[in-house]
Amino acid sequence: MYLKEIFAELxxxxxxxxxxxxxxxxxxxxxxxxxxxxxxxxxxxxxxxTRMTDSSHQQHKAEANILVLGAxxxxxxxxxxxxxxxxxxxxxxxxxxxxxxxxxxxxQSCVSEEQLRWxxxxxxxxxxxxxxxxxxxxxxxxxxxxxxxxxxxxPIIIVGNKRDLQHRRQISSEEGRLLAITSDCDFFEIxxxxxxxxxxxxxxxxxxxxxxxxxxxKKNVGIKGIVRSMSAVFxxxxxx
Ligand SMILES: Nc1nc2c(ncn2[C@@H]2O[C@H](COP(=O)(O)OP(=O)(O)OP(=O)(O)O)[C@@H](O)[C@H]2O)c(=O)[nH]1
Numbered sequence: 173m174y175l176k177e178i179f180a181e182l183x184x185x186x187x188x189x190x191x192x193x194x195x196x197x198x199x200x201x202x203x204x205x206x207x208x209x210x211x212x213x214x215x216x217x218x219x220x221x222t223r224m225t226d227s228s229h230q231q232h233k234a235e236a237n238i239l240v241l242g243a244x245x246x247x248x249x250x251x252x253x254x255x256x257x258x259x260x261x262x263x264x265x266x267x268x269x270x271x272x273x274x275x276x277x278x279x280q281s282c283v284s285e286e287q288l289r290w291x292x293x294x295x296x297x298x299x300x301x302x303x304x305x306x307x308x309x310x311x312x313x314x315x316x317x318x319x320x321x322x323x324x325x326x327p328i329i330i331v332g333n334k335r336d337l338q339h340r341r342q343i344s345s346e347e348g349r350l351l352a353i354t355s356d357c358d359f360f361e362i363x364x365x366x367x368x369x370x371x372x373x374x375x376x377x378x379x380x381x382x383x384x385x386x387x388x389x390k391k392n393v394g395i396k397g398i399v400r401s402m403s404a405v406f407x408x409x410x411x412x
Pocket of ligand 1: 245333334335336363365366
């Protein structure tokens with residue numbers, strides 16, 4: 173019955189026995205057609221899914237917690253112009269904790285343990301016409317290094333703000349840079365109130381550093397894993 177219907181569809185009643193191989197060819201080709209449809213459909217679904225994943229990757233925002241530290245009145249708030257910047261063509265959002273520190277802090281009071289745990293990167297701001305604010309940055313550096321001993325790669329940027337006030341300068345560029353070099357930090361002098369470009373460069377640099385330090389710690393985990401599995405293999409060989 174079924175064969176007859178196929179014959180009818182193919183209009184091969186007059187083909188006699190020759191109709192059977194023809195019918196089989198038709199059956200095979202229709203199965204092939206079905207398979208083709210299925211695979212094309214699947215391909216389209218996969219392509220759509222890939223496209224969706226790609227776009228969600230593009231929309232994915234790299235997050236970073238940035239702690240902005242410094243004495244009072246150094247221009248920390250002025251330095252924070254944006255919470256969303258485009259880095260390598262990707263929108264990057266980050267949280268900023270703008271923390272006020274007393275002008276003459278104790279080592280413990282200038283940065284809390286909670287802040288240190290929270291932050292992926294630090295921006296330490298001083299006013300280059302205020303020596304006390306520079307001393308505060310020194311203390312904060314000491315405190316961060318003390319508490320983040322195990323995370324020595326945590327990125328820190330030292331920023332000398334109010335570069336426009338040259339006539340009132342108390343800290344030379346060399347002094348600022350020297351502190352940065354000896355503490356393994358980056359260094360910038362900016363004028364946050366004059367233009368946002370300087371602050372933008374600082375945040376760009378810090379986010380780059382945060383990314384680099386993250387991939388470094390991932391790599392270290394990878395290397396540790398390889399060493400562990402290699403020593404397991406060699407250890408077993410020795411006992412055999
Ligand atoms: N000339 C000059 N003034 C600036 C600059 N940046 C900030 N200021 C001024 O410095 C003062 C303090 O700026 P803020 O951004 O409030 O400083 P802050 O560090 O956030 O101060 P706190 O809120 O006390 O922690 C303001 O009057 C700003 O206009 C700068 O680059 N040049």
